[in-house]
Structure formats: structure tokens, C-alpha cells
Amino acid sequence: MPRPGSAQRWASAVGRWGCRLLALLLLLLLLLVPGPGGASEITFELPDNAKQCFYEDIAQGTKCTLEFQVITGGHYDVDCRLEDPDGKVLYKEMKKQYDSFTFTASKNGTYKFCFSNEFSTFTHKTVYFDFQVGEDPPLFPSENRVSALTQMESACVSIHEALKSVIDYQTHFRLREAQGRSRAEDLNTRVAYCSLGWEVQEHGANIW
Amino acid sequence: MAAEHWLMVAGPGRGTGLGRVMRTLLVLLWLAAPGSALYFHIGETEKKCFIEEIPDETMVIGNYRTQLYDKQREEYQPATPGLGMFVEVKDPEDKVILARQYGSEGRFTFTSHTPGEHQICLHSNSTKFSLFAGGMLRVHLDIQVGEHANDYAEIAAKDKLSELQLRVRQLVEQVEQIQKEQNYQRWREERFRQTSESTNQRVLWWSILQTLILVAIGVWQMRHLKSFFEAKKLV
Numbered sequence: 001m002p003r004p005g006s007a008q009r010w011a012s013a014v015g016r017w018g019c020r021l022l023a024l025l026l027l028l029l030l031l032l033v034p035g036p037g038g039a040s041e042i043t044f045e046l047p048d049n050a051k052q053c054f055y056e057d058i059a060q061g062t063k064c065t066l067e068f069q070v071i072t073g074g075h076y077d078v079d080c081r082l083e084d085p086d087g088k089v090l091y092k093e094m095k096k097q098y099d100s101f102t103f104t105a106s107k108n109g110t111y112k113f114c115f116s117n118e119f120s121t122f123t124h125k126t127v128y129f130d131f132q133v134g135e136d137p138p139l140f141p142s143e144n145r146v147s148a149l150t151q152m153e154s155a156c157v158s159i160h161e162a163l164k165s166v167i168d169y170q171t172h173f174r175l176r177e178a179q180g181r182s183r184a185e186d187l188n189t190r191v192a193y194c195s196l197g198w199e200v201q202e203h204g205a206n207i208w
Numbered sequence: 209m210a211a212e213h214w215l216m217v218a219g220p221g222r223g224t225g226l227g228r229v230m231r232t233l234l235v236l237l238w239l240a241a242p243g244s245a246l247y248f249h250i251g252e253t254e255k256k257c258f259i260e261e262i263p264d265e266t267m268v269i270g271n272y273r274t275q276l277y278d279k280q281r282e283e284y285q286p287a288t289p290g291l292g293m294f295v296e297v298k299d300p301e302d303k304v305i306l307a308r309q310y311g312s313e314g315r316f317t318f319t320s321h322t323p324g325e326h327q328i329c330l331h332s333n334s335t336k337f338s339l340f341a342g343g344m345l346r347v348h349l350d351i352q353v354g355e356h357a358n359d360y361a362e363i364a365a366k367d368k369l370s371e372l373q374l375r376v377r378q379l380v381e382q383v384e385q386i387q388k389e390q391n392y393q394r395w396r397e398e399r400f401r402q403t404s405e406s407t408n409q410r411v412l413w414w415s416i417l418q419t420l421i422l423v424a425i426g427v428w429q430m431r432h433l434k435s436f437f438e439a440k441k442l443v
Contacts, residue, residue: 040246042351043259054248126259131246139360139378140371156375163382170389174261177393181400188407195414199421206425 037062037134041171043071046078046117047124053114058105058133065132066091066113067100069175072182074123079116085109095119128175136164245271249344255331262353263392264323266385269357270295272330274312275346284346286312292333293347300324309333317357323392354385 046052058064070076075095082091082101085108091101105111117125149157250256260268274293275284295316297306305326306318320326332345358381364374 038350040350041353042246042349043261045257045259052248054246056246139375150372152372153375156372156379159379160375160382163379163386166386167382167389170386170393174389174393174396177396177400178261181396181403184400184403184407188403188410191407191410191414195410199414199418203421203425206429 037064037132038137039130039132041128041130043126043128045124046073046115046127048120048122049118050124051114051116051118052127053112054129054131055110055112056131056133057109058111060105060108062105062134063102064105064111064134065100065102066129067132068096068115068127068129069098069172069179071126071128071175071178073117073125074120076125076179078125078127079119080113081116082111082113084111130171245273245348245350247346247348250330250332250347251344252332252334255329256347257327257329258349258351259325259327260351260353261325262320262323263388264320266354266388267317267319267357268326268328268354269352270316270328271350271352272310272314273348274332275348277344277346288312291345293330294333296329298327298329300326323395354388355381 040056042054044052066082068078068080070078076097077095079094080091080096080099081089081093082103083089084106090103091113093099113129113131115127115129117123248256262268272293274291275286276288276291277283278285292309292311293314294309295306295314296304297316297318299305299320300322301324305321306316308316310316318326328351330347330349355378358378360374360378363369363377367377369377
């Protein structure tokens, strides 16, 4: 078996060191670039006179979006407040039914957002919120950075993004429908009981 | 799984020292990065409930991690092993489909068999009231529903899929989720329509009844007054 020529040895050495250099560069990139984020979508119950706070550690420079909607309860409104790690209020709205707020984290630390139902004395509310931090993690943690995507892969990525927005619209539609249905059921109950009571009161007086 | 793939790409030299150093560094980096989950505080006897409105045959995976406030160090430490969380999941008909106790760190999974609002409730199983020492328990929670619950690295390994095949599989899962949601939407719209029609019927019958009663009372009053006046010899 012929010995590998010096040119081949040189080429393989270059290849090895090239790979290591690339790996080192990627490692440095990993340290500098903010990590992949994610989204938290939660629907929770907020009892009357209660306040519920959520916290998340966010790296500087990450673009975040907070979106919330009240699904059931009373006048379908809630107070919302978002604070940065120093306690500075980034967003504050009272008695809002639905809102969306986008911000870029100006410093590292724990961001806090609270929903308050303290203005309500006896209605408990169901609140939905979607807190998106940074970009969604890619399907392959390494592949996007090592090589460019082929046309097929790019097409898959754009279909994926489009489907994500379809799912997002579906969620909003579902929430609005839930809200509408909750109102309709309230109305139905009210018509049943109030009309009965009114009937008795009106005609009872008449007959008497 | 994702970390192993990453390591295979970045550390080509198996036996060489540099490859091993690289891999160790990467493993440390991956371990050091905290989970990007949201957290909230829960009191000792408090029960926190979350609602997931989902179509049927949808998988839900919840991951949580707890930390207890340490008064001496004035910070949150990983909770003691004895402290756990009790997780209870109820389906739309209020039937309990999962009621289990997990440790200070846990992962619960369930699949819905009826479409609708499922309720996930968490409370701590602490019996020693002094354990919390008036503080709160910090709970990191992450709930993934439907397509987001899939572990693609595991699917790729199990079915031996290429990158492109995995991407297409992800798209297929997403589209299936959209279809399920649309079906559920149809079912809900029907319920909404039934409620509205019931309200409509009730209002209609109520107003007809109201008219009839008013007419009947009117006629009765007229007759009563007529007989009264006749008795009093005014007519």
C-alpha cells in the first residue's frame, strides 16, 4: 500500500486545523450572540382582588413581545404592568381588554410583568398571555451557522414561518370566539332568570 | 440529543486533546445556560391553575423546576429533595385525568381525549409549615402544546431522517395541528350557535307570553271593574 504523499498529509493537516479553527470561532460566536429564546403561552385564572406576577431573565438586546387578552369575567378587562430589572415601568395600562407590546431589552436581568384584578370585587377573570423572548430556537442548533441553506431548505423555512403565523391567527380567533361565547352564555342565563323575576314582579303587583 | 449533534459537528478529532477540550467546553456551556422558562411565586398552601383549551388527541408536556427562598443567603436555592409539587389535570368534563406528585423538578405529560378546556393545577405538597418560613416558592414553568411538544432530535434519530426530511416532518406536524384546531373550531361554533338560538327562543317565547298575560290581565281587570261598578249601581 503506497504511503500517503506529503501533499496529501499537508492537505489533511490543513483540513484538521481548519475544522478546529472553525469550531473555535463558532464557540466564540456562541458566547457573544444571545442564546435562543422561546415563547411562553399561558392561560391562567386571576381571582378577584388578586395580582399575579411573572418573571423572566432576559439578555440585553433581545427583542421581546408581550401580548395578552382577557377571555372571561366581568367587563373582560385587566390591569397590566411591565417592569425592567431596575424597576422602571416599561408598560402600564389599566383596564385593558387586549394589547400587544414589543420592546428590546436594554439590560440583562429579570423582567417582571404583572396582571392585576384588584379593581374588581367579585368577578374572577381568565387571562391569556403570550410572552415571546428572542427568536424561536432553530430546528438544528448548528446547521444554520455552518453552511447556507439549500433552496429546498429555504422553502421549508418560509413555509414554517407562514404556518407559525397561521397558528398564531388561529389562537387569536379561538380567544375571541371564547370571549364571545362566554358573553352569549352570560346573556342566556340573564335572560332566563331576569325575565322570570320581572314577570313575577310585574304581574304579581297587577293581580294584587 | 441536540447537544450531541452539536458536539459531533464541532469536535472532529476524536482522540486529540483539542477535540476533547472543545467538547468539554461545549458541554459546560450547554449545562450552564439556564432554561429560558418563565417563573412565578407560589405560597405554601396556594394552588395555581392554568387552562389549556385544546382540540382532542393533542399532547401537552409541562416542565417545572422549583426553588426555595433561603433566608440566610437571601437568595433562591434549588429546593430540598423532600419538597415536591402535586400536579392535577382535569378534562373539560371535570374528570381528573392526571393526579400525581412529582419531586422538586418534574415533567408531566398528558394527551387530551376530548376537546375543550383542560385545567392544570399545581400546589406544593409541603406539610412542614416552617419549611417555607413565610417565604415563597419560585416555580419555573414551561408548557408545550401539540406540535411544540415534539422532540425533533429524537424523531430524527428514531426514524433516521435527513435534515430535509425532518423539516418536512415538522411542517406536516404543524399542518396536522392546524387541521385539528379547525375541527375543534367547527365544534365550538356549533355550540355557540346553539346557545345563541336558545337565547333567541327564550326571548321570543317570553315576549309572546308577556303579551298574552298582559291581555289576559287586562280582560280580567275590565270584567272585575264592570261587575264592581254594576254592584255599586254606577252603570
